[in-house]
Amino acid sequence: MKVTYSWLKDFVDIKLAPEKLADKLTMAGLEVVSLEQKQGDFVFEIEITSNRPDWLSVSGIAREVAAITNSKIRIQKSKSQTKIKNSKQEKFxxxxxxxxxxxxxxxxxxxxxxxxxxxxxxxxxxxxxxxxxxxxxxxxxxxxxxxxxxxxxxxxxxxxxxxxxxxxxxxxxxxxxxxxxxxxxxxxxxxxxxxxxxxxxxxxxxxxxxxxxxxxxxxxxxxxxxxxxxxxxxxxxxxxxxxxxxxxxxxxxxxxxxxxxxxxxxxxxxxxxxxxxxxxxxxxSGKVIAKNIILDCDRVARVLGVKIPAQKIKTILQALGFTVKAKSKSKFSVLTPSHRQDAALDVDLIEEIARIYGYELIPRTIPSIKPQAFSWGVLDAAALIKNILTGLGLNEAITYSLTERNLAKSLGQTENLKAVEIRNPLSREQEILRTSLMPSLVKCAGLNLNQKQEYVNLFEIARRFYATDKGPKEELCLGVLLCGRKSLSLEQGMVKDEAGLLHLKGIIENMLLRLGIKEFSFSPDGQIVRIEVAGKKAGSMFRLSRSALDLFDIKNREVFVAELSLDNVIPALNLKKKFTAPPKYPGITRDISLLLREELGIDDVFQALRSAGEPLLKELKVTDFYKGKQVPAGWRGLTISCIYRSDERTLTEAEVAPVHAQLNALLTGRFGATIR
Amino acid sequence: MDIRSIQAQIESDLAAVHSQGQLEEFRLKYLSRKGALAQLTAAIPTLPQNERAQFGQEVNALKNNLASLIAEKEKSLGAGIKSGPEMTDDIGMPGIAQELGRLHPITQTINEISSIFTRMGFCIADGPEIETEFNNFTGLNIPLEHPSRDAFDTFYLKDYEKLLLRSHTSPVQVRAMKGRLPPLAIVVPGRVYRPDAVDASHLFMFHQIEGFMVDTNITFADLKGSLEIFAKAVFGNDIKMRFRPHFFPFTEPSAEVDISCIICKGAGCSVCGRKGWLEILGCGMIHPNVFKQVGINAQKYSGFAFGMGIERIAMLKYGINDIRLFFENDLRFLKQF
Missing domain, CATH: 3.50.40.10 (Phenylalanyl-trna Synthetase, Chain B, domain 3)
Known part of the structure; x- marks a missing residue:
């Protein structure tokens, strides 16, 4: 809404300079967004809030100017006071x-x-x-x-x-x-x-x-x-x-x-x-029914936090066109004028009083907050997970929840989820609420690869959505994406570390352990690795197929993604910690270097070794792993560290030797390994 | 030479040592392959059989004593540090460490704002992104025919009557006030959705943080005080602040809050549109009709509420000029925060 300085002056005497008036108007809720000097006049452009149609006129703004500047408004009455005589020939x-x-x-x-x-x-x-x-x-x-x-x-x-x-x-x-x-x-x-x-x-x-x-x-x-x-x-x-x-x-x-x-x-x-x-x-009919609002001056103070004298309150309301009658010492009966259909409650009047009194004159106080008990919740868990993941070097992404249809499926989502659809999308990219975080992360990977990033490692914690019999469901999820080569600077020189599924596994494993979750598993199912947490399905991870990569225009790169339902992970979270004393007696470490056929899963081997090594065998670790020229095709070279220890005494070589020999025998016998 | 005279010689020689170089000379004189002690050792076979063992022990004792004397002298010369192992690294080469990942700037901004309020005693809550019309509108005193309910301003779900994507975080106010009794002091960060055409300052999804406090005697002055703490914590102690009357259906009185432009300090620049002020949030005293909808006695309780766009705050704080950058997740962008 634009008004000019001179037009306002038709209705009210203004002693303020235009700039000063603009400030006053802004601070009274009529935000002057521009003030221009034009043809000897000044043009105010004012942003009018939707509740004040009465300000969409010069006379309405003039009424406000009068109230702010403490001057009187001149209402222009029609000059012809005589009633129009309807001519008898006219029929309408x-x-x-x-x-x-x-x-x-x-x-x-x-x-x-x-x-x-x-x-x-x-x-x-x-x-x-x-x-x-x-x-x-x-x-x-x-x-x-x-x-x-x-x-x-x-x-x-x-x-x-x-x-x-x-x-x-x-x-x-x-x-x-x-x-x-x-x-x-x-x-x-x-x-x-x-x-x-x-x-x-x-x-x-x-x-x-x-x-x-x-x-x-x-x-x-x-x-x-x-x-x-x-x-x-x-x-x-x-x-x-x-x-x-x-x-x-x-x-x-x-x-x-x-x-x-x-x-x-x-x-x-x-x-x-x-x-x-x-x-x-x-x-x-042009009749407008006036509303009668009871205004308690004490309540004005209670809402605003400042005591405004009753007389001042009355003056302000009258200047804005309200009819104010005293009801008791601190109570007014206020009648709304026809141009104020928006005013219905005492708080509406309190705002008017505060506006004209000046928001800037209301003091700043600090409320006293009573402490409340809010238990540790999902938000805290999510924050902890973000903290762990950034510690593992991942960068947090935030992507849109709205997406186009069928993306998740073409990427490899195997769950048959029914998407929640948007009735009024602006474009095809906003048709549904996503059923998986993966497509958005892959899109980010594509963008970063285009920018010649060597290594992309992103995660996002956000909700996915799907339709159920009981209505749409929101599920808090974690998505992780790895792609490309990380350059590791080591003592012996720079090493290129190519991202793979084991990297994803390492990240998720680390995270779960840090969350106090000990019961989880990774099990291959075709091209996908299923992840279970505390005996429940929690998510999956996989390498993207060539066709999926084509969809995102990613060339010559492998992309690995994981998605976990945090709604399934967080209940298993256990941050209670209990101290166990470090071992009192030193252990004995014996390494076994061996060649193992590639199709044998290390999980199975370890399980067999563990039960054979009980009770002295306390820990098993893969400490080296190699493939290449010195290893025959179809085999892999491994070094396994076996740590033997007793809680009662320092073990002797003689005690360990037979157990270790048993493990060697198991490897060569049952697993057909060659000890090197 | 006999051991005793060498011992006396050592003492006087050592007293004359005042530098690292002299000490080295001293060491060579006695401990080198042709030094005094080596000569003594070499003389052992020339001694009578019964004296050899005794003499050998004395030479050894002298050697040990000499080593500790040299070490002591070295310390007193202050050369301990300088004489450490030689530098073998080119320290200009890249350092070796696991690189830390970064939290998204939106998350960092949410964390920063949330922590300001939690230090004041607020709790953090969240709510669903799919909301009912009641929680998003009716409960917040937004009338049935209000334009914000139009399909131009709110995303609706296809197969569900009366369900929508929340267009602000305020529905969590309704949820919290329905579920708990005052006193309440809560902040709510989260995603919100509006069908806006995409440009450098508009997106169809963005983040808001909502805060509200309800108790028996919460005033507009308290709102001003609390938000001043917030704004100064985020934008610095030297900013100016102003509360401008405004209109929101869910608060009365309502205000918009401006801070003096952090770029031009109020002089007027392109960031603040030459106004010298930057609008950062909307706020007000919770409307009695909102209390009525959630069953809180508006005569007994009062409260304030405020809400702001996270992207807007982050853009001002970091000087980001295009809102779309937040959602591209370009690592060159993310790694700056």
Missing amino acids: EIEIENKKDCSLYTAKIIRGVKVGPSPEWLKTRLELVGCRSVNNIVDITNHVLFETGEPLHAFDLDKLSGASIIVRRARSGEKITTIDGEIKQLSPDILVIADARRPVACAGIMGGKDTEVTEGTKNILLEAAVFNPILIRKARQVLGLQSESAYRFERSVDASIVESSSQLSADLIEKLSPGKTVLAKSAG
Whole structure:
């Protein structure tokens, strides 16, 4: 909403410089977003909040200026105090189909007008507030719109069929060409102004082309009305139109100013163009019911935290147009004015008081907070997991929850999850809520590989969504992605470490152990490794197929992804720690270097060794691993460290030797290994 | 030469040592392959059989004594550090360590803001991203016909009547107030969704953090005080702050909070649109109608609430000029935080 300094001065004496006034307005809730000096005047552009349609007019803003600056507002009354004498020859009827759509419709017939350019002062005024000058009649209706906030429309009376106006819903199939020259299809959701034959205006939004006021217009019908705000908003959206009228009607206009605005407009027309108002008609009512709000001054202090004197409270409310009567020593009975339909409760008045008193004068205090017990929860667990993962070198990603269809499936998601769909997506990329975090992470990997990143290691903790019989379900998940080669700088030089499934395993294993979870397993199932935690399915990890990589335009790279349901992991989390004393007696370590056939799983080998080595064998570790020239094809070289220890005594070589020999025998016998 | 005279010689020689070089000379004189002690040892075979053992022990004792004297002298010369092992590394080469990963700047911003409030005594809570119309709108005093309910402003689910993606974190207010009795002091970070066309400052998904406090005597002054602590903790003690009246359906009185532009310090620049002020959040006193919807007695209790966009705060804090960068997850971006 734009207003000029000079136009405001028509209504209120302003002693403040424009910059100072702009500041004051901003701090009173009318945020001045720009102040421009133009043609000897100042233009304020003000952002008006949706609850204050009364500020969509110069007079409304002037009322505010008066309240802020402690001065009096001058309300412009229509100059012709005489009531219009309806000429007997004039016949005109107004019919409102439904009062809920239009509570008041007024029409004036002005005959003998001469359409021409507006005087300079009017042109300039409108141009300064961003309104193009059309002709004197249209400009006058716009002038009144900006000044009072009541939108008006002038029809060329001679182009209307019959002597009546009907305010009704459009019929299916009806069309209208609006003033902007566009043909609009109408429907019963749209309220129209119709003559005997056809719609002549989209009510409250825009007039029709063939009844507009033009050079040759002699007689006009001046409309001023009140339309249902919701109806106007919806119709405006359907029609794809925007206008100063619609902007005001959809925020609701003050019915009590309809008649005076119409009169103001008629007066100006008579003054600036020859013409005579010969008939004034109206249907419906312009009555606005005032609300009575009881305001307790103690409550004002309780809400704001500052005591404002009762007299000050009264002055502020009166300046804003409220009628204030004392009820008791600290209580007022406050009557709302017609332009304040938004005020309904005492807090609405308290805001008004605070605004004009000045938010900046309210002190800053520290509330006393009573300690509350909130137990450690999922958010804390997620934070801990993020901490562990960054410690393991992973970078946190955040990606969109909305995605396109079927991505997860083409990536390799084997669960048959039904996606939750969006009714009103803006694009194909927002059609569903994702059923897996993996596709988004792979997309990030693609982007980073394009940027020539050698190594991509990302994780995300977010929700995935899927449909169940009981409704949509949200599940907190962890996604991890590894891709490429990490350069490790070691003492002996730089080493390239190619990411693989074992890296993923290491990360997840480390994380679970750090969360105090000891019971978990990784088991291969075709191309996928299933991960179970505490005996429950928790997720999976796998290498992306070539076709999946093609989908994301990733070339010459392997990508490894894991996804875990944290909703299944977090319940197993156990952060209670119990101390066990470090072993009292030293252990004896014996290494076995061997060749093992590749198809033998190390898990199985270890399990057999462990049970054979009981009770002295305390730990088994793979300490070296090699493939290559010195190892025959189909075999792998391993070094296994066996640590023997007793809690009762220092073990002797003689005690360990037979057990270790047994392990060797087991390896060569049952597993067919060659000891090196 | 007999042992005793050598011993006397050693004492006088050592007293004359005042530098590392002299000490080295001293060491060579006695302990080198042709030094005085080596000569003594070499003389052992020339001694009578019965004296040899005794003499050998004395020479050994002298040698040990000499070594400790040299070590002592070295310490007193302050040469202990300089004489450490030689530097073999080129210290200009890259250091060797496991590289730490980074938390996403959004997470870091959420953590920072949350911790400011938890230190004040607030708790952290969250809620579902799929919400009911009631929690997202009705419970927050947003009337049935309010424009924000339009499909232009809220994502709705296809097969579920009245379910939507939350368009703000405020529904958690409704949930928390329904589930617990005051006093309440809670902050809620989380993802929110709005069908906005994507550009440098708009996305269809972003993050908010919501905070609210309800008790028997919470005032607008308390809101101002709490948010001042927050803003100064995030943006520095020297910022200025202002509360501008504004409108939100769920608070009354309502305000928007501006801080003096952190780039131009209020002089006016392109970041603040020449205004000198940056809007950072919306807030107000919880509307009695919200209390009514959740069954809290608005006569007995009062409360304040505030909400802000995390991306906006992070963009201001780090000087990021395009909101889309947060969701591309370019490692060159992520590794800066």
